[in-house]
Amino acid sequence: MRNSLFAALLLFGATALAQETIKIGVITDRVGVSKPYSEPATEGAVFGAAEINRRGGILGRKIELLVEDDQSRPDISAALARKLVDQGAVFIMSISLSPATQQQQTVTMEAKTPQMTPMNSADYLTTQLQNPYFWQTGPLGSTQGATLLAHARSKNFKRVALITDNSDLGSAIAKAFKGALEKAGIEIVAEEVVARGATTATPQLQKIRSANPEAMFLAGVLTAENVLIFRAYKELGLKFPIHSSYNLSVPIYETVAKGLVNGITFVDAYDPDKPEVKAFVAAYKNATGKDSQNLHGYGYDGINLIADAIRRAGSTDKEKIREAMQQTNYAGVMGARGMKYSFPDGKRAGFDPNGMVVRVYESDRQGRVLHVGQK
Amino acid sequence: MQDILELAVSATASGCVYGLIALAYLLMIRPTGIINFAVGEWAMVAAFGGHLLLSKYEWNYAIGMAVVVAFMLLVGWISERIAVRPLVEKGATLLAPILALLGMLVITREIISVSFPPDPLPVPGPFGIGRLEFGSIGGTYQSFFIIAIAGAAFVAAWLFFEKTLWGKSFEAVALNRRAAALMGINLSRVTALSFAGGAGVAGLGGLLVSPNVSAHYLMGVPLAIQGFTALVIGGVGRVEGALLGGLLLAFAEQFTARYAPIPSGYAQGVPLLLLMVFLLVRPTGLLKARA
Numbered sequence: 001m002r003n004s005l006f007a008a009l010l011l012f013g014a015t016a017l018a019q020e021t022i023k024i025g026v027i028t029d030r031v032g033v034s035k036p037y038s039e040p041a042t043e044g045a046v047f048g049a050a051e052i053n054r055r056g057g058i059l060g061r062k063i064e065l066l067v068e069d070d071q072s073r074p075d076i077s078a079a080l081a082r083k084l085v086d087q088g089a090v091f092i093m094s095i096s097l098s099p100a101t102q103q104q105q106t107v108t109m110e111a112k113t114p115q116m117t118p119m120n121s122a123d124y125l126t127t128q129l130q131n132p133y134f135w136q137t138g139p140l141g142s143t144q145g146a147t148l149l150a151h152a153r154s155k156n157f158k159r160v161a162l163i164t165d166n167s168d169l170g171s172a173i174a175k176a177f178k179g180a181l182e183k184a185g186i187e188i189v190a191e192e193v194v195a196r197g198a199t200t201a202t203p204q205l206q207k208i209r210s211a212n213p214e215a216m217f218l219a220g221v222l223t224a225e226n227v228l229i230f231r232a233y234k235e236l237g238l239k240f241p242i243h244s245s246y247n248l249s250v251p252i253y254e255t256v257a258k259g260l261v262n263g264i265t266f267v268d269a270y271d272p273d274k275p276e277v278k279a280f281v282a283a284y285k286n287a288t289g290k291d292s293q294n295l296h297g298y299g300y301d302g303i304n305l306i307a308d309a310i311r312r313a314g315s316t317d318k319e320k321i322r323e324a325m326q327q328t329n330y331a332g333v334m335g336a337r338g339m340k341y342s343f344p345d346g347k348r349a350g351f352d353p354n355g356m357v358v359r360v361y362e363s364d365r366q367g368r369v370l371h372v373g374q375k
Numbered sequence: 376m377q378d379i380l381e382l383a384v385s386a387t388a389s390g391c392v393y394g395l396i397a398l399a400y401l402l403m404i405r406p407t408g409i410i411n412f413a414v415g416e417w418a419m420v421a422a423f424g425g426h427l428l429l430s431k432y433e434w435n436y437a438i439g440m441a442v443v444v445a446f447m448l449l450v451g452w453i454s455e456r457i458a459v460r461p462l463v464e465k466g467a468t469l470l471a472p473i474l475a476l477l478g479m480l481v482i483t484r485e486i487i488s489v490s491f492p493p494d495p496l497p498v499p500g501p502f503g504i505g506r507l508e509f510g511s512i513g514g515t516y517q518s519f520f521i522i523a524i525a526g527a528a529f530v531a532a533w534l535f536f537e538k539t540l541w542g543k544s545f546e547a548v549a550l551n552r553r554a555a556a557l558m559g560i561n562l563s564r565v566t567a568l569s570f571a572g573g574a575g576v577a578g579l580g581g582l583l584v585s586p587n588v589s590a591h592y593l594m595g596v597p598l599a600i601q602g603f604t605a606l607v608i609g610g611v612g613r614v615e616g617a618l619l620g621g622l623l624l625a626f627a628e629q630f631t632a633r634y635a636p637i638p639s640g641y642a643q644g645v646p647l648l649l650l651m652v653f654l655l656v657r658p659t660g661l662l663k664a665r666a
Contacts (some may be wrong), residue, residue: 035493035495035633042508050639056560059650091624112649123611125612166640166643176659192639193638193639193640193642193643195643196597197588197594197597197600197601198588198597199388199389199392199584199587199588199625200389200587200629202382202385202387202629203382203385203628203629203633204632204633204639206378206381206633207380207632207633210378221537223494223589223591224588224589224591224594226493227588227589228587228588231504231515231587234504234587235505235506235515236381250494252494252495254498255496256494256495256496256497256499256589258497259503259504267612285411310649339516347566
């Protein structure tokens with residue numbers, strides 16, 4: 001295994017000598033908290049780069065990915081961005097957590113090196129720093145909440161319950177849901193928290209049952225505690241619908257909550273019936289022998305957006321790439337049918353606010369799209 | 376009323392799990408004086424064992440459970456061999472093996488976290504997901520299964536200490552190590568057995584709770600804390616104390632979450648409040664050891 005890897009590297013090196021590659025840096029998370037999300041996205045990017053190279057590369061040159069692991073730690077991610085710039089990366093793709101991506105910006109802004117994140121969702125990434133070399137194509141957190149609520153509004157709920165866990169992110173999402181629900185004039189009749197490490201969610205769901213809501217909004221992000229909630233829901237024989245945050249778009253629920261998730265609706269940025277998605281899923285399976293998930297699409301779109309910008313720039317000059325990236329108009333795997341990534345009016349967050357969808361679990365699988373956008 | 380009975384079943388099941396973890400602490404602390412916080416990680420290891428044998432390889436449930444518990448006995452015995460005996464033989468104070476066991480805790484968790492994917496893994500229950508009703512008492516299959524198995528384990532532990540010569544030798548060591556040794560009781564064998572038993576009981580607790588909470592490498596710490604709280608409430612002296620402490624803790628947790636007129640987030644503080652009250656007012660716990 002190691003020998004063949006070495007041989008592959010040698011071969012790669014030999015072609016690189018014959019014709020200089022275009023280096024693209026990737027900062028991912030291979031051991032930290034974001035590993036379950038970052039790993040599939042990285043695999044998608046690696047697959048995308050190989051596909052581009054098979055089709056002849058960009059500007060007649062192959063692309064080469066320089067992959068670094070920052071463990072989602074802001075304190076080391078900036079140093080890795082610097083390392084990638086020094087190694088000659090003309091673009092850096094960030095797929096660990098938002099705070100780490102933010103730190104990398106301090107380097108890319110100073111070194112005038114284009115950087116993008118295909119999946120980070122923090123709203124502040126393009127607003128806190130005026131960095132013309134940075135773009136974000138992941139769906140924003142605010143878009144997720146607004147899309148879920150738009151779907152809920154279409155149901156005319158008057159009384160709902162809200163449940164979450166006691167993690168930082170879970171509390172923050174619950175707070176955002178609460179604000180949006182109240183703004184829409186929907187009454188929250190029960191507000192429950194399941195603590196990390198709880199052995200049952202029966203008391204919380206009993207309480208929600210007695211409040212008799214028309215629906216329950218789930219803001220929790222801890223997988224094990226969410227499974228507890230689904231178990232109690234099923235065991236108490238509850239019938240009201242569950243509307244969940246983006247967290248349920250992670251495919252782990254198909255196995256760990258088997259038999260518990262059917263009928264749950266959740267926000268996603270992925271439509272399995274979209275032609276681009278079908279083509280991607282087939283090509284990925286064909287090349288790697290493995291099934292892809294929605295998360296793979298982020299990395300795949302990321303590398304393709306970068307390649308598209310370099311192609312249109314017609315050179316690897318970073319300033320020309322920056323200008324081309326800002327003019328992006330590209331349809332990828334992620335997003336609702338017909339959605340295109342673009343950065344109009346000088347904005348640098350490029351995921352269409354109407355590009356998210358609401359999907360439903362069917363037969364223990366993430367199923368069809370029920371609702372599109374914020375209307 | 377139906378709600379109260381339903382919640383009582385759920386709280387009894389959780390209380391049995393906490394009680395088993397408390398019993399695991401107790402089995403080791405009684406004869407040796409060593410408090411071993413790795414019980415939570417042992418429960419976690421057993422949950423992963425449950426995932427492998429019962430979910431991945433789909434073994435017969437009873438055989439799978441028995442194999443996992445037997446494996447845990449071995450884990451406990453090995454832990455004693457590695458982290459306790461060498462230190463005791465060199466005449467170290469009690470603090471040394473306690474710290475060494477904390478080291479084992481970290482190593483155990485790291486081994487699991489690098490050997491398995493980071494997401495929680497499913498562990499099936501023996502009867503799947505569903506409800507059982509006896510008149511107005513209703514509960515999940517898993518709740519009744521936990522209560523039955525944990526109940527049997529507690530009866531067995533009680534009989535062991537009360538009725539067998541082996542159990543009596545444990546008590547003798549707990550009361551006076553020196554005198555027990557002089558009477559011909561093999562101290563190192565008692566210590567080894569207490570660790571094996573502790574790991575077996577903790578593993579049983581982990582196996583029983585894992586269909587609810589899934590197998591996850593971070594599941595050990597909360598269990599270790601819940602079990603410790605139950606131990607403090609019930610007292611370290613007697614087997615019944617561990618069960619009583621676990622039940623009290625679980626009832627307090629779940630009934631405040633359900634009925635107390637406070638925001639749901641605050642109900643999490645109740646177990647810690649209970650722990651503090653007991654440490655201040657009755658540090659020996661509810662049940663005292665026999666003199």
